[in-house]
Amino acid sequence: MTEAERWYRRAADSGHASAVANLGVLLAERGDLAGAEPWLRQAAHGGSPHGRSNYGVLLRMTGREEEARAWLERP
DSSP states (O other), X not given: OOHHHHHHHHHHHTTOHXXXXXXXXXXXXXXXXXXXXXXXXXXXXXXXXXXXHHHHHHHHXXXXXXXXXXXXXXX
C-alpha cells in the first residue's frame, strides 16, 4: 500500500467524498478493478460527478455496457 492510498483510505473512511472517488481511481489505475469498484460505486451513489463518470468507465471496462451507459449519461 502506498502512502497516497493510506491517506485516501483514511479520508474515505472518515466520509470525505472526494477521497472516496480518488481512492477508487487510484486502485483502478493500479489495475485493481475489483478493489476500485466499491469505492467508485459509493462515490457515484453519493453524487460525485467524478465518481459517477469513473464508475461508468469501470463498468464499461468490465463488460457491463448497459449499466455503464446509465451512469455515463446522467447529467
